Amino acid sequence: MTQLAKLQADFQAYLLDDVKSSSFIKAMIDDNKVGAKKRLSIYHDAYRLRIIEALATAYPQLKALLGDVLFNKIAREYITAYPSTYRNLRWYGSEMREYLLTTLAQHPVAAEMADFESALSLAFDAEDVPELSLQELSAIPPENWDALSFKFQPAIKFVRTRWNTIPIWQALEVEEMPPKPAQESTYQSWLIWRKNFNSQFRLTTEMEVIALNMAVMGATFGEICANLEVEMDEEQAMATAAQYLAGWLENGLICKVTLIKFAS
Amino acid sequence: MRNNLPALGFGLGLRTEHYNAILDTKPQVDWFEALSENYMIPGGLPLNFLDRIRADYPVVMHGVSLSIGSTEPFDLTYLKDLKKLADRIQPAWISDHLCWTGIHGQNIHDLLPLPYTEETAKHVAERVKIVQDYLGRQILLENVSSYASYVDSNMSEWEFISLICEQADCLLLLDVNNIYVSSYNHQFDAKAFIDGIPQQRVQQIHLAGHQNNGDYIIDTHDAPIIDPVWELYGYAISKIGDVSTMIERDDNIPELDVLVQELQIARDLSANVLRAAA
Numbered sequence: 001m002t003q004l005a006k007l008q009a010d011f012q013a014y015l016l017d018d019v020k021s022s023s024f025i026k027a028m029i030d031d032n033k034v035g036a037k038k039r040l041s042i043y044h045d046a047y048r049l050r051i052i053e054a055l056a057t058a059y060p061q062l063k064a065l066l067g068d069v070l071f072n073k074i075a076r077e078y079i080t081a082y083p084s085t086y087r088n089l090r091w092y093g094s095e096m097r098e099y100l101l102t103t104l105a106q107h108p109v110a111a112e113m114a115d116f117e118s119a120l121s122l123a124f125d126a127e128d129v130p131e132l133s134l135q136e137l138s139a140i141p142p143e144n145w146d147a148l149s150f151k152f153q154p155a156i157k158f159v160r161t162r163w164n165t166i167p168i169w170q171a172l173e174v175e176e177m178p179p180k181p182a183q184e185s186t187y188q189s190w191l192i193w194r195k196n197f198n199s200q201f202r203l204t205t206e207m208e209v210i211a212l213n214m215a216v217m218g219a220t221f222g223e224i225c226a227n228l229e230v231e232m233d234e235e236q237a238m239a240t241a242a243q244y245l246a247g248w249l250e251n252g253l254i255c256k257v258t259l260i261k262f263a264s
Numbered sequence: 265m266r267n268n269l270p271a272l273g274f275g276l277g278l279r280t281e282h283y284n285a286i287l288d289t290k291p292q293v294d295w296f297e298a299l300s301e302n303y304m305i306p307g308g309l310p311l312n313f314l315d316r317i318r319a320d321y322p323v324v325m326h327g328v329s330l331s332i333g334s335t336e337p338f339d340l341t342y343l344k345d346l347k348k349l350a351d352r353i354q355p356a357w358i359s360d361h362l363c364w365t366g367i368h369g370q371n372i373h374d375l376l377p378l379p380y381t382e383e384t385a386k387h388v389a390e391r392v393k394i395v396q397d398y399l400g401r402q403i404l405l406e407n408v409s410s411y412a413s414y415v416d417s418n419m420s421e422w423e424f425i426s427l428i429c430e431q432a433d434c435l436l437l438l439d440v441n442n443i444y445v446s447s448y449n450h451q452f453d454a455k456a457f458i459d460g461i462p463q464q465r466v467q468q469i470h471l472a473g474h475q476n477n478g479d480y481i482i483d484t485h486d487a488p489i490i491d492p493v494w495e496l497y498g499y500a501i502s503k504i505g506d507v508s509t510m511i512e513r514d515d516n517i518p519e520l521d522v523l524v525q526e527l528q529i530a531r532d533l534s535a536n537v538l539r540a541a542a
């Protein structure tokens with residue numbers, strides 16, 4: 001290891017260690033103006049403050065939910081557990097859900113809220129793609145519909161909650177008193193996507209989640225209908241699938257449609 | 265003419281808070297400096313704003329995570345994405361800081377100082393050449409504010425900068441506020457810094473405000489530029505000549521108008537100094 005490499009390794013170890021260790025101080029010039037210890041402290045403190053601020057920006061309603069004191073305590077511990085590997089701090093904190101699942105297991109809304117806020121930011125930054133219009137879809141003759149496969153915008157994601165996390169988030173977002181944490185009777189699936197450059201979300205039925213997941217994987221409209229027929233009759237299945245498709249189109253989820261040619 | 269890059273005049277750092285005001289009011293700002301990493305993203309609103317602002321103004325790219333002084337191999341994804349953004353934005357030039365930001369694949373998100381030695385200068389220069397070859401253009405390196413200095417250092421910061429410039433044939437982004445901050449923190453003569461660097465390589469100047477904590481100064485970019493920094497800017501212009509100049513404001517961000525007015529101080533000061541020298 002070169003002298004410079006060793007210096008950088010020692011400096012970084014000093015910064016990452018939550019306790020300001022004293023062994024690295026001898027690498028720095030000590031003086032009676034500020035002193036080496038205090039000079040290094042400036043970097044040590046700035047590292048933590050900067051990352052805590054980034055986490056507060058990434059998780060605004062999680063912070064509102066937990067309050068400043070608990071949020072800052074968790075953020076500080078998180079920094080030690082997960083040093084940043086990101087070139088941009090806006091992506092830092094993506095393991096917050098996992099972290100809260102264990103550190104705040106008694107407060108499950110926290111992990112769910114972290115998951116939700118993280119998904120909203122990812123959708124915000126996702127790749128730009130064109131939006132398929134109703135006219136483009138209407139131009140396809142009905143006899144071809146069974147063989148249609150769709151390509152979706154990359155921002156799409158599902159967040160699953162067991163608690164009333166989203167109503168709590170919505171209240172905090174408009175600075176209103178949030179409802180008390182309460183467990184829902186079942187898991188709920190929230191679809192996240194982007195429309196007009198802003199992240200969107202809506203509650204989705206489990207049946208639609210399956211249909212949309214199939215469609216994202218490349219299933220044709222016909223295959224989606226066939227899958228719904230397990231739950232209902234053919235006509236109902238067709239109507240339900242058409243209704244889903246209309247919703248996806250309205251939400252701007254679909255960017256492309258392809259006619260799949262089956263080998264005969 | 266220092267090199268084949270254009271003189272852009274007087275610019276501002278592009279900040280999210282000002283996106284709409286820029287597009288709606290088309291302020292009298294000659295150019296904008298975009299923080300590269302903020303736009304090295306798959307897509308979405310910030311890139312859309314940048315594209316629209318770029319349509320009306322020259323833009324330069326300014327990075328914080330190149331980590332030119334790191335002892336670790338370059339993050340090739342980073343370089344690839346940097347180039348991709350440059351292809352999209354067509355910046356007048358690309359800059360980053362003369363510092364290191366982390367090793368072992370980790371990012372400290374800070375501009376950490378380097379020891380001023382010949383060995384380090386050689387190491388940095390080699391890496392600058394790699395980046396310049398990859399990007400197909402000269403890059404600008406910016407002097408950072410520092411709060412601590414190494415026992416290992418055996419030359420001044422300006423001698424260190426000069427060595428790198430000479431070996432790598434790169435350009436300089438002179439941060440006048442950073443010179444002031446570091447000269448205060450390390451008790452050196454700020455004018456000696458300006459005298460000591462290769463002035464013909466200065467392609468851009470940064471100006472900013474800071475926080476004075478008494479025994480040391482932190483480079484916070486959250487306040488107006490103070491008079492001693494203006495004075496140092498005048499000195500820099502008297503030595504270097506006309507240079508593209510901009511104001512960085514990253515915190516406590518005021519209305520765009522306030523920064524446009526502060527930029528007028530730079531315009532007037534620069535013009536006065538150049539007139540006096542003519």
Ligand SMILES: [Fe+2]
Binds near residue numbers: 442512
């Ligand atoms: Fe700067």
